[in-house]
Amino acid sequence: MTSLTTTQNRPSPDLVEEDLTGAEIVVRALRDEGVEHVFGYPGGAVLYIYDELAQQDAVKHILVRHEQAAVHAADAYSRVTGKVGVALVTSGPGATNAVTGIATAYMDSVPIVVITGQVPVALIGNDAFQEVDTVGITRPCTKHNFLVKDVRDLASTLKTAFYLAATGRPGPVLVDIPKDITSHKTHYHYPEKISLRSYKPTLKGHPGQVRKAMQLVTGAQRPMFYTGGGIILGNASGELRKLVRTLGAPITNTLMGLGAYPASDRQFLGMLGMHGTYEANMAVQHCDVLVALGARFDDRVTGNLTKFAPHARIVHVDVDPSSISKNVRVDVPVVGDLQQVLLEMNQILAENGQRNDPQAMQAWWTQIEEWRQRDCLHYNQDDRIIKPQLVVQKLFELTGGNAIVTSDVGQHQMWAAQFYGFDQPRRWINSGGLGTMGFGLPAAMGAQVAEPDATVVCVTGDGSIQMNIQELSTCLQYNLPVKVACLNNHYLGMVRQWQEFFYENRYAMSYVDALPDFVKLAEAYGHIGLRADTPADVEPVIREALRLKDRMVFMDFQVDPQENVYPMVPAGAALSEMILV
Amino acid sequence: MRHIISILLENEAGALSRVAGLFSARGYNIEAMTVAPTHDPSISRMTVATRGSEEIMEQVLKQLNKLVEVIRVHDLTEGPHIERELMLIKVHAVGQDREEVKRLSDVFRGRIIDVTDRSYTMELTGTGEKLDAFIHALDPGMVIEVVRSGASAISRGAKAI
Numbered sequence: 001m002t003s004l005t006t007t008q009n010r011p012s013p014d015l016v017e018e019d020l021t022g023a024e025i026v027v028r029a030l031r032d033e034g035v036e037h038v039f040g041y042p043g044g045a046v047l048y049i050y051d052e053l054a055q056q057d058a059v060k061h062i063l064v065r066h067e068q069a070a071v072h073a074a075d076a077y078s079r080v081t082g083k084v085g086v087a088l089v090t091s092g093p094g095a096t097n098a099v100t101g102i103a104t105a106y107m108d109s110v111p112i113v114v115i116t117g118q119v120p121v122a123l124i125g126n127d128a129f130q131e132v133d134t135v136g137i138t139r140p141c142t143k144h145n146f147l148v149k150d151v152r153d154l155a156s157t158l159k160t161a162f163y164l165a166a167t168g169r170p171g172p173v174l175v176d177i178p179k180d181i182t183s184h185k186t187h188y189h190y191p192e193k194i195s196l197r198s199y200k201p202t203l204k205g206h207p208g209q210v211r212k213a214m215q216l217v218t219g220a221q222r223p224m225f226y227t228g229g230g231i232i233l234g235n236a237s238g239e240l241r242k243l244v245r246t247l248g249a250p251i252t253n254t255l256m257g258l259g260a261y262p263a264s265d266r267q268f269l270g271m272l273g274m275h276g277t278y279e280a281n282m283a284v285q286h287c288d289v290l291v292a293l294g295a296r297f298d299d300r301v302t303g304n305l306t307k308f309a310p311h312a313r314i315v316h317v318d319v320d321p322s323s324i325s326k327n328v329r330v331d332v333p334v335v336g337d338l339q340q341v342l343l344e345m346n347q348i349l350a351e352n353g354q355r356n357d358p359q360a361m362q363a364w365w366t367q368i369e370e371w372r373q374r375d376c377l378h379y380n381q382d383d384r385i386i387k388p389q390l391v392v393q394k395l396f397e398l399t400g401g402n403a404i405v406t407s408d409v410g411q412h413q414m415w416a417a418q419f420y421g422f423d424q425p426r427r428w429i430n431s432g433g434l435g436t437m438g439f440g441l442p443a444a445m446g447a448q449v450a451e452p453d454a455t456v457v458c459v460t461g462d463g464s465i466q467m468n469i470q471e472l473s474t475c476l477q478y479n480l481p482v483k484v485a486c487l488n489n490h491y492l493g494m495v496r497q498w499q500e501f502f503y504e505n506r507y508a509m510s511y512v513d514a515l516p517d518f519v520k521l522a523e524a525y526g527h528i529g530l531r532a533d534t535p536a537d538v539e540p541v542i543r544e545a546l547r548l549k550d551r552m553v554f555m556d557f558q559v560d561p562q563e564n565v566y567p568m569v570p571a572g573a574a575l576s577e578m579i580l581v
Numbered sequence: 582m583r584h585i586i587s588i589l590l591e592n593e594a595g596a597l598s599r600v601a602g603l604f605s606a607r608g609y610n611i612e613a614m615t616v617a618p619t620h621d622p623s624i625s626r627m628t629v630a631t632r633g634s635e636e637i638m639e640q641v642l643k644q645l646n647k648l649v650e651v652i653r654v655h656d657l658t659e660g661p662h663i664e665r666e667l668m669l670i671k672v673h674a675v676g677q678d679r680e681e682v683k684r685l686s687d688v689f690r691g692r693i694i695d696v697t698d699r700s701y702t703m704e705l706t707g708t709g710e711k712l713d714a715f716i717h718a719l720d721p722g723m724v725i726e727v728v729r730s731g732a733s734a735i736s737r738g739a740k741a742i
Contacts, residue, residue, distance in 0.1 A: 139599060140606050144649040147594075164649060198591055198652040322643035325636070 022151045022182035023048035026115065029158040030059045032190045035086050037062060037077060037449050039070040043090025044130060045117025048182035062449060062478055065470040067094050069442035071101020071172075072468070075110045076429045076446030080404060082235060084165050085112040085446065091119055092130030095176075096137065100436060102172050103141040107433025108256060109233055111170035113161045114142075120180040121149055134176045143171030151184035156191055163194040168201030169320040170233055201319060205336030205344055213315045213332045214348045216289055221360040222311075222367075223249045224287035226272060226301075229256030229432065230294015230318060230338050237261070237425040239342035240293065246349055248361060250368055252280035254295050255417055256432040263421030264401075269368065270377075273301040274569045275414040278376035281567070281575040283368055284309050292316045294338045297327040298433070299571075307574035317341050376567050376580055377418055386535050388412065388487040388559040391542075392419035395457060395485060398542050403455040404429065404447045408440035408464030411493035414565045416459040438467030444482040445474055455483065455546065462488040462515055472525035475552045483545050484554045486518060489561040497564045501579070522554035531556045583612070584638055585657040585664060585734045587742050588627040591650040592618050599648050600627060609633060609641050613666075613709075613731030624652065630709075630732045655742040657734050667704070667730040668712045669694075672723045674701040682723070689715045700725060708732075 020028065026049050030038065039062045042050045053061050064070040067089040074085030089098045095116045105112050119128040135145045144164050146157050154177070161173040217223055231240050237260045244251050244267060251261050252272040261268050270277035272284055284290065290312040295301070302308040305327060316323075316330040317338060324333045334341055379389045392415050395403070405420050406429040407413040413430055422428045429447055431439040444458035465486055475482055487493075495510040519529030528551050532541040538557065545553040567578040590596050597616055604611050612630040619626045633641065638656065645654045657664075674682045679701070686693060686703050689711065695702035705715055709732060716727065736742060 135595060136598070139595070139602055196649070199649050320647070322640065322647050324643075326640060326643075 017187060019185040020188040021048065021052075021185050022154050022177065023052040025151070025154050025186070025188055026158065026177070026182065027052045027056060027059060028188055029155055029190055030086065031056075033084075033158070033162050035059055035084075038086045038088050039064055039073040039077070039446065040088030041067050041070055041090065041094060043094050043117060045091035045094075045119060045179045046088060046115075046182070048179065049088065049115070049117070049177075061088075062445070062474065064442065064445075064474050066468065067097035068101045068438065069445070069468050069471045069474070071098045071112065071114060072104065072436075072439050072442035073446030073449070074112045074114075075101060075105045076406060076443035077450045078110050078112055079232075079429050080426050080447045080450040082426065084162055085110070086115070087112065088115045090117040090130065091134070092132045094130075095132055095134040099137060099141065100438075102138055102174065104431050104434045104436045104439060105172040106141045106143070108229060108431065109170050110172065111165040112172045113158075113165050114172060114174045116174060116176045118147065118176045118178040121178045122180070124178065134174070138174050141172075142174045143169075145174040145176065147176045147178075148181055149178070151181050151186045154181065154186075155188055156194075159191045160194050160196070164199065168199070202321070202335045203319070203337040203340055205317065205334045205341035207344070209332060209334045210341060210344045211348060213291075213317070213334055214345055214354070216313060216315055216332055217247070217291055218349075218354040218356055220287070220289035220356055222286060222288045222364045223247065223291065223356060224283050224289070224312070225249055225251035225291045225293065226254070226284060226295055227251065227257045227260050227293040228254040228295025231257055231260040232425045234294060234319065234338035236294070236338035236342050239339055239346060242346050243342055243349070246346070247356060249356070250283055250365070252276065252284065254298070254301055254432070255430065257295065258417060258428045259422035259425040262423040264423055269372070271417055272575070274303070274571075275418065275565050275567065276569075276575075277418075278374045278567055278578060278580065279368055279371035281569065281578060282371045284312075285574070285576040286367070287312050290314045292330075293342070294318060296323045299327075302327065303569045303573055303575040303577070374580070376578075378581060381535055383535055386532060386538055386557055386559045388415050388489065388557070388563055389419050390535060391485060391487055391538055391557045391559065392416050392459060394538050394542055395459070396420045398539070398546060399455050399457065403427070403457045404451065406430065406440045406443040406447060406456065406458045408458075408460040408467075409435045409437045410461050410464060411489075411497065411563075411565050412459050412461040412464070412487040414494075415487070420459075437464040440464060441468050441471045441482070441484065444484070445471060445478075445480050448480040448482050449478070457483045457485055459485050459487065461493060462486060462490060462512055462518075463492045465518075469521070472522065472527060472552070472554075476526045479550070480552060481548075481550050482552050484552075485542075486554065486556050487559050488515070488518070488556050489559050489563065490515060491561055493563075494565070500564070501568070501570065518554055518556040522552075527552040527554055529554045529556065531558070533558050583630065583632050583658070585662065585732060586629045586631060586641070586645070587655045587657055587734065588629065588645060588651060589619070589653040589742070590625050590627060590648070591652065592623050592625040593650060596625065596650045597627070599650060600629075600645065603644055603648065604629075604631075607640070607644060609637065615731040615733055628731070628733050653742060655736075657736055657742075661737040662734050663737060664708050664732050664734040665706050666709050666712055666732050667706050668715070669702060669704055669728045670716070671700055671702045671725040671727075672719060673699060673725060674723075675699050678723065682719070685715070685718055689718075691715070
């Protein structure tokens with residue numbers, strides 16, 4: 001292998017190269033792609049690839065305990081670094097276990113490449129051992145997928161997979177490789193560039209449309225910015241801040257977009273949507289121009305579509321044309337890369353010096369401050385029982401707001417989003433689109449691998465954490481000092497909340513009986529477990545966990561089982577129809 | 582409203598099921614779908630007959646365009662176009678019916694392409710409505726089997742889509 005020239009330059013024809021096996025090609029391609037970490041789980045169909053992985057150390061492999069976790073970890077690794085995450089699993093059950101992770105990444109547009117083993121080509125379609133139609137199963141939840149049937153296609157297919165995953169609207173791409181292909185040999189050439197006639201994402205915004213958008217924005221009496229995960233994925237946070245500050249306009253972020261604009265900034269109104277703040281939702285409902293950037297008008301954001309932003313003319317910028325006018329009719333659509341379009345917008349502002357009418361803006365802000373006075377996130381903490389909000393608030397204070405926070409799905413996710421103020425992008429990692437319980441812990445592992453020195457906290461609940469609890473074992477093997485903060489309310493809290501509000505307090509199967517002792521469980525996995533029973537315990541437990549910098553710590557907070565997430569817009573109601581505390 | 586959508590896509594394994602899967606996953610209606618390679622064997626052309634509101638059609642076109650293997654998508658119903666469908670139909674034909682079926686086939690510009698002492702098999706092309714009309718013109722008890730290709734369509738004029 002050492003005799004091989006680097007693949008960045010096509011070798012001259014007279015230079016005779018040794019042919020590589022498919023497995024060698026996979027590992028070489030990962031190296032040439034700059035991949036440093038692969039999350040995976042071995043099995044029969046990928047043994048040749050694992051054999052090669054073990055004989056080098058440029059690409060490090062992290063062995064998870066379940067394939068779903070491998071994909072979540074690769075996903076979070078990507079969300080934190082901005083690079084393409086990579087997962088490697090075997091055929092059959094390896095692939096099907098990975099599907100939840102793939103669908104999670106698909107819904108949140110996260111660029112990952114998933115390599116799956118497949119039975120040998122000759123056995124495909126024969127119901128062979130550990131055979132499943134992986135490309136068939138994953139077709140609706142990948143951006144694209146490939147089955148490689150000829151080793152000569154392998155290198156270029158992998159390159160295409162990385163290219164597709166990372167460009168345009170990003171997403172997961174799967175490459176299914178039959179076992180015999182990994183043993184066949186061919187000449188290795190990793191293409192430097194890929195060009196596909198059928199795939200040409202529009203990156204530069206149409207200048208006329210951008211100008212029109214800026215005219216509408218600066219002419220507004222009550223402008224409102226609403227930005228989503230696209231800003232984070234498109235690394236457009238810097239340009240966004242510049243634009244919003246220049247205009248002095250209010251801004252809200254979606255659940256996926258938190259951190260794009262600093263939570264500590266006065267212009268930031270908090271998250272919008274079903275559990276958004278009163279001021280953010282009211283501002284959306286009353287604005288006259290709504291600027292949607294890298295957001296997709298998801299039902300959890302808009303509430304009742306027919307009553308959404310009734311007074312607003314809407315500007316929508318997105319790299320994916322199919323996101324535009326999908327749910328909400330848009331007045332000025334702009335298709336393009338967020339960073340580029342925002343750059344163009346900032347340039348226009350700098351050139352023409354146009355600003356919103358100061359008097360109108362002052363009146364608008366007075367109105368917003370009035371809404372803000374409502375203090376919609378207020379909660380009453382007594383000295384007996386821990387309010388879950390307090391835990392997140394203390395986590396925020398004691399980490400200085402600098403932690404990477406992952407979450408699972410449910411009430412704790414909403415409290416984390418509401419009470420941990422993110423000032424930077426790529427610090428808040430959660431499953432927004434698919435809402436995958438079990439995401440948090442493996443995501444924290446991926447984040448910790450990406451940033452070994454960062455404080456990584458997984459805010460979770462007693463329900464979600466048990467959906468991938470086996471990963472505590474991975475944390476031990478790789479010394480990943482993840483801090484788990486379990487808001488343990490002995491309920492599937494969000495399910496219970498809906499049952500309380502909409503099913504007349506009939507708590508059908510939402511009580512999690514027979515919970516394990518999480519402290520002992522953490523200890524059994526070789527970690528440290530801490531338990532907080534009263535409000536006075538919260539701060540010391542967090543302090544102790546953070547002090548144990550190099551250890552994985554499981555913090556079990558016994559929180560108020562009856563607490564609900566407020567505000568809440570009931571499904572089907574208008575955004576302004578919030579249930580408040 | 583009914584729309585005829587032409588799709589040029591890479592002639593690759595799985596491309597057809599990507600398109601079909603998109604329609605079923607997003608709940609779009611498919612009336613008919615035909616696909617075959619074009620004069621460039623690396624490209625297939627698919628014709629989909631579908632129905633939907635203006636908003637849905639906008640999404641159908643955008644979602645089709647988003648598929649990595651799709652090279653071009655065009656709604657032919659936006660302009661003048663020609664639509665044809667092929668039907669092969671096998672009918673009972675004994676006694677005096679033989680003459681009647683033959684006459685009817687001639688009226689519809691069909692061709693009899695297979696004959697037995699008890700049956701005729703005919704070939705007809707035209708719009709879907711014309712083929713429907715032919716079937717309705719026959720006594721329902723006479724029809725043995727029908728196979729239809731689904732609509733193929735092309736725009737009028739000198740330009741390709």
